[in-house]
Amino acid sequence: MGKPELHQKTEVKIKEPTSLKGTFTSVLFLGGFLVLTWLGVFLLFLNRF
Template identity: 55%
Template sequence: MAKPEFHQKTEVEDSSSLKGTLASVGILGLIILITWFSAFNLFLDRQ
């Protein structure tokens, strides 16, 4: 039986797109942290 040959094209992605992804995730994390601490502070103030 013949072995199947796989021809895969490997392309190197541009690293600038990954830098944009890292910046987006960082900004989103910062927004989540600010929201969480704001809600926690509101919880402590109402006790």
């Protein structure tokens, strides 16, 4: 039987840091839409009584 190799050489590639400004902007727009929708439905609910 052969000996299993314990030390395998692997290359680690370091990626450049990416900008998440577009993701943050999209999340803010989505959050704003959800808050405005919730407030609109809540105010509609209050006006019914």
